[in-house]
Amino acid sequence: MKIQISPERTIGEVQDAFREAYPFLQIVFFSKPHRVFKGSHAKYLIHDRDQQLGAIMAESKEGFLTLEPNMPPFHAERLLEDEFGLYVQVMRKSGDTWLVTSVTDSLTLEQQNAKGRAGENVHFLPPDEMDYREQE
Numbered sequence: 001m002k003i004q005i006s007p008e009r010t011i012g013e014v015q016d017a018f019r020e021a022y023p024f025l026q027i028v029f030f031s032k033p034h035r036v037f038k039g040s041h042a043k044y045l046i047h048d049r050d051q052q053l054g055a056i057m058a059e060s061k062e063g064f065l066t067l068e069p070n071m072p073p074f075h076a077e078r079l080l081e082d083e084f085g086l087y088v089q090v091m092r093k094s095g096d097t098w099l100v101t102s103v104t105d106s107l108t109l110e111q112q113n114a115k116g117r118a119g120e121n122v123h124f125l126p127p128d129e130m131d132y133r134e135q136e
Contacts, residue, residue, distance in 0.1 A: 005063055010052055011053065073105050
């Protein structure tokens with residue numbers, strides 16, 4: 001998949017393009033970088049989806065980011081940082097929660113997405129069979 005990156009695009013536009021390809025993953029933006037296999041600190045999270053990329057880029061650049069399904073999340077994060085000066089973290093859906101993928105950064109984007117899809121019913125418990133022997 002290719003995502004267009006330009007100073008005029010917003011965080012939300014990039015997030016939507018990413019989620020279109022990987023519906024059980026999301027990409028979140030931060031004002032400071034993080035190390036590989038480490039999560040970003042929440043106080044640096046950029047919440048405003050309408051924030052233009054040009055305001056948070058180290059240097060204004062335009063281009064396309066190519067993300068292959070066999071690419072690990074840390075590689076995608078590093079590409080955004082190296083190519084466009086953007087600090088991001090890939091997160092995976094797990095039930096109703098979003099998890100930072102830093103612990104499983106060695107899995108590919110495709111594998112992370114599949115793991116998120118499998119986690120959709122994490123809170124589902126099959127009905128217990130009633131054991132009639134316990135009744136009085």
